[in-house]
Amino acid sequence: MVQLLPHIRFIVNPKSGPRSNENVVNRIQEYLDHQKYSHDVVFTEYAGHAPDLARQAAQEGCAVVVAVGGDGTMNEVARGLLYTDTALALLPKGSGNGLARHLLVPMSLKGAMQVINEGNITRIDSGTINGHAFFTAGGIGFDAYISSVFAGNKKRGLKTYVELVLKEVLHYNHLPVSIKINGTTLTTDCYVLAIANAAQYGNNAYIAPFADIQDGLFDICLVRKLDVVKALNLSYSMLTKQKASPDTAEYFKTDAFEVSTAHKIMYHADGEYLGEASDFSIKMLPQSLKVVTPIKRT
Numbered sequence: 001m002v003q004l005l006p007h008i009r010f011i012v013n014p015k016s017g018p019r020s021n022e023n024v025v026n027r028i029q030e031y032l033d034h035q036k037y038s039h040d041v042v043f044t045e046y047a048g049h050a051p052d053l054a055r056q057a058a059q060e061g062c063a064v065v066v067a068v069g070g071d072g073t074m075n076e077v078a079r080g081l082l083y084t085d086t087a088l089a090l091l092p093k094g095s096g097n098g099l100a101r102h103l104l105v106p107m108s109l110k111g112a113m114q115v116i117n118e119g120n121i122t123r124i125d126s127g128t129i130n131g132h133a134f135f136t137a138g139g140i141g142f143d144a145y146i147s148s149v150f151a152g153n154k155k156r157g158l159k160t161y162v163e164l165v166l167k168e169v170l171h172y173n174h175l176p177v178s179i180k181i182n183g184t185t186l187t188t189d190c191y192v193l194a195i196a197n198a199a200q201y202g203n204n205a206y207i208a209p210f211a212d213i214q215d216g217l218f219d220i221c222l223v224r225k226l227d228v229v230k231a232l233n234l235s236y237s238m239l240t241k242q243k244a245s246p247d248t249a250e251y252f253k254t255d256a257f258e259v260s261t262a263h264k265i266m267y268h269a270d271g272e273y274l275g276e277a278s279d280f281s282i283k284m285l286p287q288s289l290k291v292v293t294p295i296k297r298t
């Protein structure tokens with residue numbers, strides 16, 4: 001009797017990252033354990049295509065779908081796999097790779113393929129902001145503003161991102177908001193409200209150093225106002241994987257909360273700019289996504 005191997009579908013965003021697509025396809029072919037898995041490779045044809053491709057792969061019974069791209073591709077593929085039996089794997093090709101880094105997936109193609117071959121599967125949480133799913137972090141305020149400017153930028157990559165943040169950081173203004181959280185209502189200014197599921201945004205910038213992606217809780221970081229000293233404190237703490245000082249940022253844990261404001265504020269999911277709103281509902285989806293992670297060796 002012919003034994004069918006578990007099938008892996010690679011969904012490649014051809015616009016992401018510097019590597020040539022031909023090279024990526026060849027390396028997949030070279031490094032995949034063909035004794036263990038069958039596979040095919042498909043390319044996205046437009047922004048927003050990957051969720052449909054991933055849903056289709058799950059319906060066809062693929063054991064694993066690999067997002068080959070950056071965090072935008074990861075978000076789209078993961079959205080299509082929510083609450084299915086198909087696991088998400090990551091072949092990082094972008095500049096930030098927040099989820100891959102949180103899950104300790106190697107940044108090298110060879111290393112990431114080894115993780116796929118080992119096939120260790122676990123479940124992680126995800127969240128939604130106004131119904132839109134995120135896996136690394138969602139947010140309201142400055143982060144979303146940067147996402148909106150970055151989205152319209154032809155140049156990508158870490159250097160462009162850092163230049164943009166430095167240019168804009170002291171020009172962006174906080175706005176008054178009301179946050180209903182853990183049984184209380186907090187009326188406050190909001191420069192940025194980061195809603196972390198993973199510990200980092202990407203590039204080892206830790207917005208929520210102690211976030212656990214399997215605990216059913218968000219780690220929220222609220223910065224009410226920013227000045228030069230607070231900006232330096234926040235940057236330093238993010239890069240050294242520590243919490244910022246209490247006069248710079250406050251941290252909360254919760255599984256659901258609401259934000260409202262008289263003004264419209266920008267929001268994002270995994271760095272994808274989603275527009276502006278004045279009411280936000282943020283919900284945790286515990287253990288909602290299967291992922292392939294490195295086997296932890298102690």
Ligand SMILES: Nc1ncnc2c1ncn2[C@@H]1O[C@H](COP(=O)(O)OP(=O)(O)OP(=O)(O)O)[C@@H](O)[C@H]1O
Pocket residue numbers: 013014015016017043044045046047048049069070071072073074076093094095096097156157272
């Ligand atoms: N075929 C395509 N043509 C144009 N855009 C696409 C296509 N496929 C996906 N996209 C879009 O490309 C955007 C960027 O993708 P992604 O974030 O994965 O790559 P990146 O920008 O290189 O990585 P990073 O965000 O880490 O810098 C996503 O928002 C996605 O919707």
